Amino acid sequence: MSSSELNAVDSAEHIPGWGFSSGARLLFAIAVTFSAFQLWTAAYSPLPSQVVRSLHVGFLLLLLFGLYANAAPRASTTRTLMWSMAVLAFVVSLYHWYFYNDLILRAGEPTLPDIIVGIIAVGLVFWAGQRMMGWTLPLICVIFLFYGLFGQYLPSPLNHRGYDFEQVVEVLFLGTEGIYGTPIYVSSSYIFLFILFGAFLERAGMIQLFNDVAMGAVGSSRGGPAKVSVISSALMGTINGSGVANVVTTGAFTIPLMKRSGFKPAFAGGVEAVASMGGQIMPPVMGAVAFIMAETLGLPYLEIVKAAIVPAILYFITVFVMVHLEAGRLGLKGLPKAELPSALGALRKHWYLILPLVALVWLLFSGYTPLFAGTVGMGLTALIILGVPVSSRMPMAVRVLFWVALGLMSAAAFSTSFNIFGFEIRGITLILLLLTALVLINFTVRGGRATLRLCLESLAEGAKNALPVGVACALVGVIIGVLALTGAGSSFARVIVSVGENSLFLSLILTMITCLILGMGIPTIPNYIITSSIAGPALLQLEVPLLVSHMFVFYFGIMADLTPPVALAAFAAAPIAKESGMKIGMQAVRIAVAGFAVPFMAVYAPVIMLQEGGALAESMGFWPAFAYMIGKALLSIIMWGGAAIGFLRGHLKIWERVWAFLAAAMMLSTYPLSDEIGFTACIAFIVWHWWRTREPAMKAA
Template identity: 40%
Template sequence: MSQSKNTEALDQEQQELLEKYDSESRFRVFLNNRITLLVTIIAVTFSLYHLITAFTGPPVYVLVHRALHVSFVLVLVFLLFPATKGAARNRLPWYDMLLALLSVPSTIYLFLNYTEIVTRGGLPSTLDVLFGTLLIILVFEAGRRVTGWALPILALLFVVYALFGRDLPGIFRHRGYDWDAISNQLFTTTEGILGTAIGVSATYIILFILFGAFLAKSGMGQLFNDLALALTGHAKGGPAKVSVVASGFLGSINGSAIANVVTTGAFTIPLMKKIGYNRNFAGAVESSASVGGQILPPVMGAAAFIMAETLGVPYTDIILIAILPALLFYLGILAQVHLRATKLDLSGIPKSELPSIKDVLKERGHLLLPIVFLIYMLFFTGTTVIFSAAWTIIVTILISFLRKSTRMSFKDFIDALENGARTTVSVAIACATVGIIVGIANITGFGLNLANAIVSIGGESLFLTLLFTMVACIVLGMGMPSIPAYIITATMAAPALVQLGIEPIVAHMFVFYFGIFANITPPVALAAFAAAGLSGGSPMRTGFMAMKLAIAGFIVPFMFVYNNELLLMDTTFTESIGVIITAAIGVLMLGIAAEGYLLHSMNVISRLFMAGGALLFLHPALLTDAVGVIILVTIFLIQWIRKRKQPATPAEA
C-alpha cells in the first residue's frame, strides 16, 4: 500500500524532500484544534466504516458503497490539501470548507434515487446530469491537488476527445457524445468514476493500507531496518545490501516508492557513503530497491489488487506469478552491489556495531506473525481477501501487546486509523480520476483503437509491439502515481499484447512492471530524484544508475512474455526448480555484464558476451543453457588467469 505518511517519524528535511517529490504528502497542519479534531473524527469514521463493513458486508447497492467512499475521500482532500503550493497550510479557507460540503450531495442523491436511476436504463434526467457534473468537477480539482497536474490534464483531454472525437480523422474517430451521455457514463455506471478502480479502493486497498498503518505504529519499520542490518550489515558493502533488503521488506508493505526512499534512505544512504560508495550510486541503490517493493509479494501495492479485480482472477494467483520475477529483480541489484563493493574493496559494518539476529527477533520478531497469518488466510483458509485483511488487522493489534516496546496505546490505535484514512485519500482520488479516463476509453472504444494502432505499428511483430508498449508505459508512468499508471496502461496498452495471443495476466504483469519503473527512468524519475536529494548527488546520474541496477526488471518482463515458465505458469515442480536455477544464473550474469566486473574488470567484448549468455539463460532450453554455461565458464577462466597474473586494485567507479 501507499505508505502511511506518518510525519511524526520524519525530520523537517525529510518531510520537505517527501513533499517536493510526492504531492500526496502535502497535508495541512492546522493551528485550530477544533478543525484538527474534525479531520480526525472524519478520518477515523472513514476507516472504521470500511473495517466494520469488511466483516458485515457493504451496503446492498454497490454504487452507493463506492460513492460513499468517494465522498469521504473528497471531503478529506479539501480539508487536508491546500489549493496551491504557496497557500497557507495552517488554516482552512472558507471555499475549501464549501467544497468539502459539496462533496456529499452526489452520494445522497445516488442513495435516494438508486432504483430509479437503474430502471431508466442509461437515460439520464436533469438531476442525474447536475449531480454527475458536480462530482466530476470535484474529482478533477481533488485529483489536481493530490496527484499534480498530469493525471487531471490527461483525464480532461479524454473528456474533450469524447465531446469532439466525431471530427477526428482515422481510427480514433467515434460517433461523438454529448455532455448528458458523458456525465451519465462517469456517474451512474460501474465504468466511470465509480468503476473497478474505486471498487478495489473501497474494498481491498483501504484494508491493506490500514494493515500497514497498524504495522507501522507497532514498530515494523524499525524491525525491518534492524533485521536488514543484522542479516547483511557485516557483509562486503554491507550498508548497500541493508538498503536493498530493508527497502524490499518495507516497500512490499507500503507500496510507495518515494516515501520508501525518504524513510529508509535517510538511514541507509549516509551509511553507504560512509564506507565508500559514491553519492550517485548510493541514491541509485535506494531508489531502485524502493521501487521494486511494489512488485514484491505478499502485498505488492494497490495495483496488484486492481489487476486481480480487472482480470477476474484470485489475488493469490497474482502473488504466485509475481514471486520469481520480483526475487530475480532483487538478486540483480544485490549482485551489482556486491560486485561494486568487491571492485572498490569496500568492507561492511563491524559486527560489534550491529544488532544480532537473535536480539532483533526477540525484541520485535513477533511483528512478523501478522504477515504469516495473512499468507495463511489467503492461501489455506478459502476466505476472501477482504475478510483475510480485516482479521489480519485485528491480529496485528493483538500481537503488538506481546511486548511492551511494540504495545499500541489508544492514541496509537486512533493515529493508525487516521493515518490509514489519510493515505487512502491519495490512492482513492487517483483511482477516481483515472476512472474518468477508463470510462471515456470504454464508451469511445479508444483503448481498442489504440491497441490496434500499436499492433499495426509493430507490424504484428511481438518484439516490436512489446518495445512500443514498454515505451508507452514508461512515458505514461512518468510523474504519475503507480496506480493510475498501471490502470491507464492496462486499459490502453495491455489489449495490444492480448491481440497477439499473450495471456491477459502476462500482458498485465508486463505493463505493471514498466509503469512502476517510470519512477527511476529519466527524465522524470521521481524516486531517483528524491534519493539524489538525500545523497547530494546528481538527479539524472542517479536515475541512470538506478536503471542500470534495475536492469533485470527491464529484461525479465520481455522474457516472461516469451516464456511463461518464468512466471511459474504451466510448469511442474521439477521444471520450476530448473527454471529458478537457470533464471538466477542469467540474472547474475546480467549483473556482471552491467557492472563490468567479475574477478577483475571486464572489457566491452567480455561484457557483451556475458550479457548475451545471460539472455540465453533467461530463455531456458537445453541448447541455450549449454551455450550460456560455456560463455560463463570461459569468461570466468579468463578472469581467473588474469587475476593470478596481475591482482586487481581497487578502482573508482
C-alpha cells in the first residue's frame, strides 16, 4: 500500500503526535483551545454560523500544519513553511468574522481582496487534504474545480454555460455551498462534539469496560475471542463513528487474542475490520455521515437512527454467524471461564461510565437536537470523571448523597432553562458552574490533579481526532460547490434513470460500483457526499424513498473500506495481524458477503429500515411485512454464511455450498415466485443437511 493510501485512513493515528518540545506544548494548548471554542459555540451559539464554520476550518488547519511542523527537523525549511502555513490559515479564517457585515452587504459582488483571500483559503484546504488523505481526494476535487472553470468547452451533454473565475471563487469561499458548506457546518456543530465525547469516554476506561463485558459474555463460547471482537466493536461504534479508529483501538487487543485461539491471521484481521466498520452505522452516535445525511435531507437525526438500527443489527449478526461457523469448521473452543472477567462485575465496577451514553440516547430519542444532546452528554461525562476523585474519600452514605445531588442538579440541564431564586439560568450554564466547582475541588483532593490532566488530554486528543473528518468535510465542499453551481450531478443522474427505466436492479448495481470505486481512495464522508449528490436524486426518480437511497449509498461507502484492492480498514488491521492487507481484505469480503445484500433488500422492502412504502408492505401490512423480511434476512444470512465458510452443523461439500448460495440468492431476487422457490430450496437444504449430519450418520462416517 502506498504512503498516500495509508494517509487516506480516516483515523488520527498517523498524524504526528504532540512530542515534548515547546512547540508541542503550544500545539497542545491550541488543541485544548480548539475544543473549548467548539464547546462554547455549541452551548451558547454566540457567533454567526458562517463565522463558526470559518474558525473551525482555521483551527483544523492551524493544528494540522502545526503538528507536521513540529514533527519536522528543527531549523528546517519544512518546519518554517508548515508553521507559516498554520498561522496564515488561522489568520485567513478570521476574515469572515472581521468582515462579516460587509460580506453580507456585498453578497454577489466580491472585491479583489475577497478573491485573493478566497484563493489562499481554498489552496490551503487542498494542501491540508493532501497531507491528511494523500492525493486521491484532492485530485478528484481538482477535476471538479477544473470542470467548474472550463466545463463550457466540453461536448454536450457534459458542458455547462460557463462561469467567471470570480463566481467560482465566491461559491467556494464566500458562500455556504463551498468549503464552508453543509459538511463543515455539521463537522463544526455535531461531529466535533461526538468525537470529543468519545475521547473522554475512551480515556475514562470505556474501551476496557466494553472489552471486559464482551469477554465475560461470549469469551467462553465457541470462537469466543472473535465474538468478543464483534461485540466490543459494536459497542465502540455506539460512541466512536470512525471505523478505522475502531480497528486500531479494539483490534490491538482482539486480533492477537483471535490468533492465539486458533484463527488464521487474515481471518482475525478481517473480522476486526468488518466489525469495526459497522460502527459507522451503529446507533446512537453512528458515523459523521449520519449527521451530514440528517442535515442534507432536513430530517431529525432520530429518523436516521430509526432507519439504521435494523440494518446495523443484521450487519453484526452476519459477522457473528460467520465467526461462529468458522470456529466450528476449525473445531475451535472458547477461552476458559476461569481466565475471563465477569461481565456483571465489570458493569458493577464501572457502571457510571454508561450514564452519559444512556443520557445521550434518551435525549436523542426524546426529540432534542444532536447539538443539545451532544453538549449535555459531554458535560455529564466530564462531571462523572471529575466527580470520582472528589467522592472517593467520602464515607459511603455521604458518597451516595453526593452523587444523588449531582445527578439531580445535572438533570436540570435536560431543560433549556430553569428558575432558581428568581434568576433564570440555562441548564447548560448549571453544568458549567458544577464543572467549575469540581475543577477547583480537584486541585485539593488526592488523584484530582491527575484527573484534571486526563480531562485536558481528552480535550486535546478530541481535537486531534477531529482532523481527518474536518479536513475531509472542508475539501469535499469544493465538489458540492461545483455541483451546486453547474448542476453537473443531473448528467450522471440521467444515466442512472435511463438504466433504471429498464431495470432498477441494474441502476442499484451501477450506484454500488460507483461507491466501491470511489471508496478505493477516499474516506466514507466524501464518498457519501459525492455519490448521494449524484445518485440520490436519480434513485428518487425511480421511486426509491430518498432516505433509503441515501442509506444505500452510505452503506456501500462503508463496504468500500473492506473491498480490495484499497481496503483501508483491512490495511489498518494488517500490521496488528502481521498479515497482508490484501489477504485481510479478501477475508473481509467473505465475512461481510451477506451484508452486501441488506441495502438491496431495503430498496425493494423499505420496511427493513422502518420506512413506509414498497409493494410488500402494501399487500401484507407494515408489521407483518417487517417480520417477513427479518425472517428472510436471517435465513439468508445463515445460508450465505454456510456457503461462504463451508460449514453449518458439519462441513459442506462444494455442490452443497452452491445449493445454499443459490437458495439464498433466489430469496433476494425480485422475479415472480422467486421467494417461494428460495424458501423451498432453503428448507430442503436444511432438512438434507440435518439428516446428513445427524448423530448416527456422523458416527457411521
